[in-house]
Structures are given as structure tokens and as C-alpha cells.
Amino acid sequence: MILKYEDFQFLLFEHRANGVLVVTINRPEKLNAANDRMLFEYAEVWNTVKHDAATRVVVITGAGRAFSAGGDLNGDLAKLGHVEPIVQMGENALNIVYNMIHLDKVIISAINGPAAGAGLALALTADISLIAEDAKITDAHSKIGVASGDHALMLWPLFCGLPKAKLYLLTANQLDGREAERIGLVSECMPRDALMPRALALADQLALGPQRAIRWTKRCLNHWVRQAAPIFDLSVAYEGLNFMEPDASEGLHAFVEKRAPRFPSAPPVPPAPTVD
Secondary structure, eight states, rough: OOOGGGGSSEEEEEEEEEGEEEEEEEGGGGGGBBOHHHHHHHHHHHHHHTOTTTEEEEEESSSSSSEEEBBBBHHHTTTOOOOOOOOOHHHHHHHHHHHHHHHSSSEEEEESSSSEEHHHHHHHSSEEEEETOEEEOOOOOGGGOOOOHHHHHHHHHHHHHHHHHHHHHOOOOOEEEHHHHTTTTSOOOOOOOHHHHHHHHHHHHHHOOHHHHHHHHHHTTTTHHHTHHHHHHHHHHEEEHHTTTTHHHHHHHHTTTSSSOOOSOOOOOOOOOOOO
């Protein structure tokens, strides 16, 4: 069943001239971190847009000072070791990315602040990604003891090359907007106050262009991404398996408790024996 715009709890919609739809992720008190309902909405909104004849181009951004700071890890603690909620989480991850890829209408992300996890998947799966210079992004999966499963193993090597993808996905180090643009991970970087004007100007340009030509161009370009789909499916499966392991339990608890993790798979290395 296709959701109506009024059915969404955590997404706000502004219908602008020329068929431009602005979608705002709206849980600012939690930095727009995604709970289970939000993950469902992140996936289903693209089906709603697909069937909305009045919408030509989508701009997605976040309310407040964040785009979407990943998943709500307090809720993820309850999923540890339980198959069904982990499988559903994986299905949502797949649906978010695939629904965006398969939507022929153009999606522009205006990354106004921190983005991680499923929020970063939204931000970077968009066809044109614009980011504020000081916005911080990270794929932090490895910091909580799970494989990167939201989007990055499929998309980052295509965007910024394998060496940079390995650097940032294995370490889970943060990037700011300037670095993300420098390595080719996003389309453009700019001062925060220029972000939405640029996004809306691009949206108007695309919305007033030849719609079938633009949409079919997107469809063809996304065959580059579709070729990497087996990588994505495998990464989501591995992430789910990791949620059954002790490292994920330690990583999630450490994050919530604001302490350094002590992963069972990486015990402290004893000091080397001294040589007389």
C-alpha cells in the first residue's frame, strides 16, 4: 500500500512551484536519529513520490542542526541477538537505497549537519548531494562492531575510489564537507547559508527541464550502481550477522554509555618481553 503524505510521522513536506517537493526529516530533538518508524518512512517516501504526478524533483534535508545522525542506538540494543528485528532492519536498509535508485525522479540532498548510518545513506544515495562546509559525516559501523551495511560498500568505491573508501570505512573516521567534496564523495560543498538556496535553484532547473530525458538519464547512470548490488546485499547480511556477536553488544553499549569499547575480538595485546 502506498502511503499518503499525511501518513508520515517524521517527515515534513513542502510542495513548491515547478513540481519541487522539499522533504524535511523532523526529529530535531534527537538530531533526527532514526527509530524503526523513521527507517520505514525513509524507505517508503520514495514510493509515495513515485506515484505523485505533481512532483518532479525532491530536495531532502534535516530539521534543526542535523541532517540525520544515524540510527537510534538505544533502540538497537533491544535487537541484539534477536533474528526478526535484525532481519527487518536489514530489509529497511535495502529498501531505502533501492527505492531511491529505482525512482527515476531526481533527488537532491541538502546535508545541513551531521549525517551517519541510515541518514548518510539518504544523503549519499541522492542523485545530487550538497553539503555544508562544516557538516560532519561518518559511516560509523565499525565503531559499534558491525560491518558497514547501509549503502557505503556499494557506493563509496564508485564515488571516491577504493583507497579512500577503505580508509574511511575501515577506520570510521569523520569527514567534514570540504573533505567529502575533495575526495569526490559528494557533488558540491558550500557555506551553510548557501545550501538550501543552491538546492532549490538546482531543483527548479531540473524541474523545468525535459522530464523524460532527465529521468532516463538517471535510470541509465544508476546501472553503474546496480552492477554493485550483490556487494550491497552481502554487506547488509554481514551487518545482521554481526548483531548476533559479542562485539556488537560491546560496541553499542559503549556508545550509549559514552565510553571507549573493549571489543572481545580484539583483547589487549600483552607487552613484548624485554630483552636483556
